[in-house]
Amino acid sequence: MTGSGSSPAIEFAGVTVEAWDARAGAMRELIADVDWHVERGEHWVVIGPNGAGKTTILNAARARVLPRRGTIEILGAAPGTPGLADPLLRVGVIEATPPRFAQRMSALEVVLTQPASSAAIRGRRVSADERARAAGLLARFGGHELEDRRYGDCSRGERQRIQLARALMRDPLLLLLDEPATGLDLPGREAFLQAMSRLAAERPSLTTVAVTHHVEEIPASSTHALLLRERSVVAAGPVDAVLTDDHLAECFGVRISISRCNGRWAASIHDAVWEPATGLTHPR
Numbered sequence: 345m346t347g348s349g350s351s352p353a354i355e356f357a358g359v360t361v362e363a364w365d366a367r368a369g370a371m372r373e374l375i376a377d378v379d380w381h382v383e384r385g386e387h388w389v390v391i392g393p394n395g396a397g398k399t400t401i402l403n404a405a406r407a408r409v410l411p412r413r414g415t416i417e418i419l420g421a422a423p424g425t426p427g428l429a430d431p432l433l434r435v436g437v438i439e440a441t442p443p444r445f446a447q448r449m450s451a452l453e454v455v456l457t458q459p460a461s462s463a464a465i466r467g468r469r470v471s472a473d474e475r476a477r478a479a480g481l482l483a484r485f486g487g488h489e490l491e492d493r494r495y496g497d498c499s500r501g502e503r504q505r506i507q508l509a510r511a512l513m514r515d516p517l518l519l520l521l522d523e524p525a526t527g528l529d530l531p532g533r534e535a536f537l538q539a540m541s542r543l544a545a546e547r548p549s550l551t552t553v554a555v556t557h558h559v560e561e562i563p564a565s566s567t568h569a570l571l572l573r574e575r576s577v578v579a580a581g582p583v584d585a586v587l588t589d590d591h592l593a594e595c596f597g598v599r600i601s602i603s604r605c606n607g608r609w610a611a612s613i614h615d616a617v618w619e620p621a622t623g624l625t626h627p628r
């Protein structure tokens with residue numbers, strides 16, 4: 345790793361990402377001219393309507409897509425740098441859609457895929473220490489009874505716990521989570537959010553970025569928020585300054601009332617008209 349300990353966790357400067365739009369027969373912007381600065385130890389939520397560019401931002405941070413313009417630094421170095429200098433070696437990811445290869449593996453094997461290859465796991469070339477660490481992390485998130493269960497048979501909430509344990513196997517300095525609470529029932533969601541807050545308290549140097557659609561899914565430990573609309577940043581900064589009625593109205597295009605109680609957020613929409621034909625909500 346080339347970056348120093350004091351370098352920011354994430355630095356986007358004027359980042360534009362484009363993709364080919366076959367229908368239009370031209371490139372189109374997925375995010376445009378994004379500046380974003382994340383210090384180490386901060387806990388960010390990224391919020392915005394469908395298609396705003398939230399997943400694209402995470403994909404850019406992990407070099408899944410390359411910027412057309414602008415620069416990205418993760419933990420003080422360019423993501424995707426060859427060899428051990430690649431900062432992505434210290435980045436854990438929880439994806440909205442878990443990897444397909446995982447379906448047939450046991451939960452413990454899925455956790456082990458973070459440091460080891462699946463061939464090594466099949467050939468039992470994984471050390472006893474690694475196995476014990478994976479089992480310990482699984483147990484840490486209430487998944488000890490899942491060890492031998494086929495990942496494909498696990499419920500959504502169980503899979504989230506397995507993915508969290510998997511992401512922590514690399515002892516990440518940065519954890520990226522794409523819609524981690526989607527599909528969880530109420531107790532499952534609360535357990536997951538509490539796990540996130542506990543993690544933040546236990547590992548002060550860990551930085552997290554979680555994409556979410558709903559303010560109710562924001563962990564109480566969140567310190568900062570990034571609001572996106574139509575590819576661009578509406579507001580970014582400390583969570584209390586960013587999550588305001590005005591910013592959310594600008595972000596979602598409807599009047600929203602937001603409140604905070606015991607560290608958690610709740611929102612309701614005013615004067616909104618729902619159109620059954622399109623499924624969209626519009627201001628009255």
Ligand SMILES: Nc1ncnc2c1ncn2[C@@H]1O[C@H](COP(=O)(O)OP(=O)(O)OP(=O)(O)O)[C@@H](O)[C@H]1O
Pocket residue numbers: 363364365373374392393394395396397398399400401557
């Ligand atoms: N590879 C691609 N090629 C063309 N368009 C793409 C590609 N990837 C994403 N997009 C488009 O870019 C826009 C932003 O996508 P992105 O997945 O980042 O949005 P999002 O905010 O995460 O949305 P959602 O809340 O629905 O998950 C969307 O309109 C999407 O259809």
